[in-house]
Structure formats: structure tokens, C-alpha cells
Amino acid sequence: MKARIVPAGSKWNNFHTHTYRCRHAEGDIEDFAKRAAELNMDIIGFSEHAYLPGDENPFHLSLSEVPEYTEACRAADGQYGGVKVLCGVECDYDPSDEAFFREFYLDKMGMDYLVGSVHELKDGRDILDCFSNRHFGLEELKIYTGLYIKLIESRLFTFCAHPDLFGRPIEIGADPSGWDANAESAAKEIIEAAAANSSVLEINVSGAWKTATKGYPAIIYPRREFWEIASDYDIPVILNTDAHSLERLDAFADYGMDLIREYGLRRVELGCDRL
Numbered sequence: 001m002k003a004r005i006v007p008a009g010s011k012w013n014n015f016h017t018h019t020y021r022c023r024h025a026e027g028d029i030e031d032f033a034k035r036a037a038e039l040n041m042d043i044i045g046f047s048e049h050a051y052l053p054g055d056e057n058p059f060h061l062s063l064s065e066v067p068e069y070t071e072a073c074r075a076a077d078g079q080y081g082g083v084k085v086l087c088g089v090e091c092d093y094d095p096s097d098e099a100f101f102r103e104f105y106l107d108k109m110g111m112d113y114l115v116g117s118v119h120e121l122k123d124g125r126d127i128l129d130c131f132s133n134r135h136f137g138l139e140e141l142k143i144y145t146g147l148y149i150k151l152i153e154s155r156l157f158t159f160c161a162h163p164d165l166f167g168r169p170i171e172i173g174a175d176p177s178g179w180d181a182n183a184e185s186a187a188k189e190i191i192e193a194a195a196a197n198s199s200v201l202e203i204n205v206s207g208a209w210k211t212a213t214k215g216y217p218a219i220i221y222p223r224r225e226f227w228e229i230a231s232d233y234d235i236p237v238i239l240n241t242d243a244h245s246l247e248r249l250d251a252f253a254d255y256g257m258d259l260i261r262e263y264g265l266r267r268v269e270l271g272c273d274r275l
């Protein structure tokens with residue numbers, strides 16, 4: 001693995017970026033690298049949705065698209081205003097895929113980093129989409145928390161994406177804000193696992209963008225309640241926009257920086273020995 005965690009400087013850079021290849025984002029690698037140069041960034045990291053073994057999800061890379069994606073990242077490196085380009089993938093975590101993630105993406109494709117995510121809950125009978133706001137009750141919260149802790153404990157991922165995704169206003173309790181005692185203990189379990197494994201947790205401000213764009217009554221994520229608990233621990237955090245378009249490359253980054261300052265969190269970024 002070539003990317004490493006470095007203390008953040010005064011500048012902010014984005015390491016969670018999607019391209020047209022996942023079929024629900026716009027823009028290609030060179031477009032984002034040019035935009036990053038305009039925004040005075042030093043480095044940009046791509047984290048396209050990874051192909052998983054047996055995967056037929058049209059919103060992920062297909063297996064045959066992975067080499068071209070990797071080559072496009074390499075070709076853009078340093079070509080636009082000197083912006084460095086890192087190549088990674090965002091992996092929907094499943095314990096049975098750990099060897100594939102390591103051997104295919106890191107060893108064979110030589111990618112710089114892996115991002116770990118829980119977007120779906122696989123309980124053997126059903127796949128519950130965390131983003132749909134449907135069927136997410138206490139049982140699902142427990143499945144999410146267990147899966148997310150395993151993701152952390154695998155120590156495979158350079159950073160762990162949107163850990164507070166479960167806290168969006170969902171049916172986890174009577175509180176219409178979607179945050180209750182169950183959410184509080186789920187947050188503590190995840191944060192304690194991250195502290196025990198020296199993991200980097202991501203503050204993902206795409207939820208703030210979605211809230212503003214779609215008119216939700218409250219910011220769905222990042223959840224302030226979650227990061228307030230995290231401030232009691234020495235957990236490194238990385239701030240990303242999860243950009244799915246050029247306009248979103250820096251959208252709500254200021255909001256995330258304010259949150260980091262407010263809770264006194266320790267911000268890190270990715271660096272690379274190759275660079």
C-alpha cells in the first residue's frame with residue numbers, strides 16, 4: 001500500500017471522489033484533477049465504487065473497467081497544475097471479500113489505498129439499502145454496527161468512510177431526529193473500535209450537500225452527536241466531500257472544517273511515498 005496517513009497541513013485536499021464510471025456520477029479523472037488545480041489543492045484521491053466478487057451492481061466498476069480506471073489515474077498524475085493523483089476504490093465491506101480486496105486491488109492493480117464502507121446490510125436473506133430509509137430499525141442498526149466494527153478490525157482500509165451514516169433520520173427510535181440511546185451506543189461501539197485499531201474515520205460532508213439539495217429538515221450526516229463522542233478519544237479524522245460531480249469537489253468542505261475545529265478533532269490526510 002503506497003498511500004500513508006500524514007498530519008493535515010493548512011490546505012484541504014479531497015480523497016473521496018467518484019467518476020462517470022460508477023454510472024451515478026459525472027466527470028472524469030482529468031476533469032477533477034483540473035478542478036483540483038483551480039481550487040489550489042496539492043493532491044486528489046479517487047475512490048470509485050469497487051467491483052466485488054460476483055458483483056452485478058451497475059453502480060460499481062465492473063471487473064473489466066478496473067485496469068483502465070487505474071491507468072487513467074496514473075496518466076493524470078501531476079499533469080494538471082502539478083496536482084498529484086492517488087488511485088483507490090471504495091469497497092462495500094464484506095468479511096468474505098477481504099482477501100480479494102488485498103490481492104486484487106492492492107497487490108495486482110497496485111492501487112494506493114482502499115476506502116471501507118457499509119452501504120448495504122447483508123444478512124443472508126435480504127439486502128437492506130441503508131440509503132433508502134426503508135426497513136432500518138434496531139435490528140438493522142445492530143447489523144450495521146457489527147459489520148462496521150469488523151471493517152475497522154480488518155485494518156485493511158486506509159480510512160473508514162461515513163461511519164455515522166446510520167444516524168441519518170431513520171426509524172431507529174422514537175426521536176424524530178433519528179438519534180436516540182441506541183444510536184448513542186452504536187456510535188460509542190464504533191468509535192471505541194476505531195480507537196483500539198488506530199483507524200482513521202471519515203467526516204463525509206456529502207450528507208450536508210444532499211440535505212441542502214433535497215431539502216431535508218436536518219443534516220443527515222455528518223452527525224454532530226457522533227463527532228462529539230469522537231472528540232473524547234484521540235481518533236484521526238479525514239475530511240472528504242464524496243464528490244460525484246465537479247461542483248461537489250469542494251462542496252461543504254468549510255462546514256466540515258468548522259465541525260473539526262468545534263470539536264477539536266485531529267485532522268489527517270493521505271500522502272504517498274511515490275510522490
Ligand SMILES: [Zn+2]
Nearest residue numbers: 090117161162
Ligand atoms: Zn460511500
Ligand SMILES: [Zn+2]
Nearest residue numbers: 016018090242
Ligand atoms: Zn463514495
